[in-house]
Amino acid sequence: MTTNASDDLVRQFEGLLTGDVSDAMEQLGLRRAVILGYIILGPDDTAIAGRAFTLRQHAKHGADARDANLSRQIEASRDLAQAGDIIVIDTGGIADVATWGELHSVRCLRRGVRGMITNGATRDAELIRKMKFPVFCRALSPVNGVWDLETQSIGEPVTLDGVQIRPRDIIVADDTGIIVIPEPHAAAVAARATEIRTSDAEKLRAELAR
Numbered sequence: 266m267t268t269n270a271s272d273d274l275v276r277q278f279e280g281l282l283t284g285d286v287s288d289a290m291e292q293l294g295l296r297r298a299v300i301l302g303y304i305i306l307g308p309d310d311t312a313i314a315g316r317a318f319t320l321r322q323h324a325k326h327g328a329d330a331r332d333a334n335l336s337r338q339i340e341a342s343r344d345l346a347q348a349g350d351i352i353v354i355d356t357g358g359i360a361d362v363a364t365w366g367e368l369h370s371v372r373c374l375r376r377g378v379r380g381m382i383t384n385g386a387t388r389d390a391e392l393i394r395k396m397k398f399p400v401f402c403r404a405l406s407p408v409n410g411v412w413d414l415e416t417q418s419i420g421e422p423v424t425l426d427g428v429q430i431r432p433r434d435i436i437v438a439d440d441t442g443i444i445v446i447p448e449p450h451a452a453a454v455a456a457r458a459t460e461i462r463t464s465d466a467e468k469l470r471a472e473l474a475r
Contacts, residue, residue, distance in 0.1 A: 272349050277455035278314040283441045289457035298428045300443040307399035312439040315351040315379035317430050321418045322356045337416035342369040348377030351436045355423035356385030360404035362413045363388035370398040384425045
């Protein structure tokens with residue numbers, strides 16, 4: 266996994282699988298925080314770790330102009346999210362219009378943002394795959410969310426599929442799933458998950474040597 270080199274805590278999750286992190290959280294008695302079944306747009310064997318940068322969106326109010334751009338993803342991708350962050354967008358389950366697309370991904374890729382996760386939809390899937398910016402989404406839609414979505418908050422807790430994500434929580438995501446590690450527990454989880462990965466690697470070597 267590639268992470269922000271200045272973030273020692275995130276760097277501890279390099280080389281760990283979501284299975285390692287899940288086992289560690291279970292052993293430590295932490296609340297399960299796993300998100301499953303998302304579409305992955307990105308390179309083969311996509312695996313990312315980073316800190317959550319959160320946006321919460323909902324349907325536009327009826328009084329808002331239809332063409333008014335109130336979604337604010339451009340601010341997150343262009344200025345607000347930092348290198349090493351993973352942008353998390355909670356659309357409240359609205360998945361028939363896209364909250365993300367090609368231009369947002371290009372900006373993030375250029376600025377070192379590690380990926381984007383949403384319980385909504387993204388567009389421009391083919392182009393995002395080609396640029397190899399990791400996007401995890403619930404659905405795909407060609408419809409621009411500017412017509413239907415507005416951002417309610419930035420930098421506040423959000424909820425994806427029943428999992429609460431707070432700003433600065435650690436997220437580990439790969440082909441198997443997405444796991445959210447509350448920041449206060451991240452060091453303990455990383456240490457236990459590293460022990461698990463080392464132990465499982467030794468067991469695998471022994472098995473292959475039979």
